[in-house]
Amino acid sequence: MALIDLFFTRAFKRGTLSVTYADGTTKSFGTADPDYPDVAIRFTTKSVPGQIVRNPALGVSEAFMHGRMVIERGDLMQLLTLATKNNRWEDATGALDPGLVAKAVVGVKRKLDQFNRARAARANVKHHYDIGNALYDLFLDADRQYSCAYFVDPDESLEQAQLDKKAHIAAKLALKPGMRVLDIGCGWGGMALYLHQTYGVDVLGITLSDEQIVTAKQRALDAGVADHVKFELIDYRHLTGTFDRIVSVGMFEHVGPPQYRTFFRKCRELLSDDGVMLLHTIGRAGGAGVTDEFTAKYIFPGGYIPALSEIAKGYEGLRYYMTDLEVLRLHYGYTLRHWYDRTVANRDKIIALYDEPFYNMWIFYLAGSCTSFLYGGMVNYQLQFARNRDALPITRDYMGDEERRIAAKV
Incomplete structure (x- = not known):
């Protein structure tokens, strides 16, 4: 199983996310639930999955900003609701956290940025x-x-x-x-x-x-x-x-x-x-x-x-x-x-x-x-x-x- 598929499998349990990859392959994750959104997205380039796995927040945001991730069913609010509602803070799933290397690099950079003279x-x-x-x-x-x-x-x-x-x-x-x-x-x-x-x-x-x-x-x-x-x-x-x-x-x-x-x-x-x-x-x-x-x-x-x-x-x-x-x-x-x-x-x-x-x-x-x-x-x-x-x-x-x-x- 590709890393991005593993990521989606962990992140989406309730509600459904349909993903069409740049090569035309389509996969679905989660189980239909009336209390959770049903969303379909499409990646227009092969690089997007790796960017999302390494750093979900930045990978998804930049792909969406520049049209490399297109929402074909539902809207952005529904997509982010599906992701965060499946991974509520109090449940501590960790499925949406950035990787360890990315987290360490970001941690050092943010400490410098936040000195705020x-x-x-x-x-x-x-x-x-x-x-x-x-x-x-x-x-x-x-x-x-x-x-x-x-x-x-x-x-x-x-x-x-x-x-x-x-x-x-x-x-x-x-x-x-x-x-x-x-x-x-x-x-x-x-x-x-x-x-x-x-x-x-x-x-x-x-x-x-x-x-x-x-x-x-x-x-x-x-x-x-x-x-x-x-x-x-x-x-x-x-x-x-x-x-x-x-x-x-x-x-x-x-x-x-x-x-x-x-x-x-x-x-x-x-x-x-x-x-x-x-x-x-x-x-x-x-x-x-x-x-x-x-x-x-x-x-x-x-x-x-x-x-x-x-x-x-x-x-x-x-x-x-x-x-x-x-x-x-x-x-x-x-x-x-x-x-x-x-x-x-x-x-x-x-x-x-x-x-x-x-x-x-x-x-x-x-x-x-x-x-x-x-x-x-x-x-x-x-x-x-x-x-x-x-x-x-x-x-x-x-x-x-x-x-x-x-x-x-x-």
Whole structure:
């Protein structure tokens, strides 16, 4: 049996995958199951099977991007769902893991990539976020929230879930009018504007993206709140001042493990004595890992999804409290499904902006990320920190009460 056949036999047990090889041979793997997709693919070159066996994520993604793997029945989301649902993180099959040699080489390279000094961090951010706002307008909500939404109901709209996310985070910050808030990794400014509008706080948002900063500043001007909601193009490491609250949503994934200590030390330095911080980040459900080659090469160079244990090593010994931790398991999967569907609906527009390989790359990124939250080992963590043990109420009741109060006003 060829290695690729052995790989498919191990990886696909339920549901069916039909594979047509470059020589015209067709083989089927798995057993029909109404709860699993039925997908057919075709390889157009003889090199694809070997590339997939050596490194499944990179081999499949590049073959799909460049037309060397064609999906003839089903679609990309169904293909990746079939693969990840057959190999759920909690089942630990290991069938989709890269080979030992590839894993060792990637591990060394990623450690170097993730050191993320200030200059490299700026370049990494520009790689992903400065590729044109027009793309993001095609799949994000109107507020351009490019992070995990919060679904009170899995069937609610993306717009409602992103609004609920902002309320969920705001309630944990225990805000009062007149407070000074720092938003690290402010994106296009939506969270900063929301916090000011809801609580009357002054907000400084910081980012390393040229396109984001222009949009964020313009939004504050258009809303007539530029005196209270300000934005700067600056690395968090270079910031000075004191803030009553710090919020960071979807930025920690770009920090890199070698800089975790620096990040938490700086945040503690910037917090007032009674200060509170809310950190929202993608995380690994298990232990430390390695960023897959597709993501590191095409999507988030220098990026890394931390295990909870790695986050803990960043703040331990700095003498401020982790006062709350919440794990959001499926929410990002639901979010990414919305983004994927909107991207597919705008296929022609995206190809006109870029080209077809870029479109294929982007939907692979969204579909792969979606299935990693629905069936893989990715979750979202929301961690709350305080310098002072008396800075917050002693029970979590205030969070729910405040969240309901905010929702009632909308």
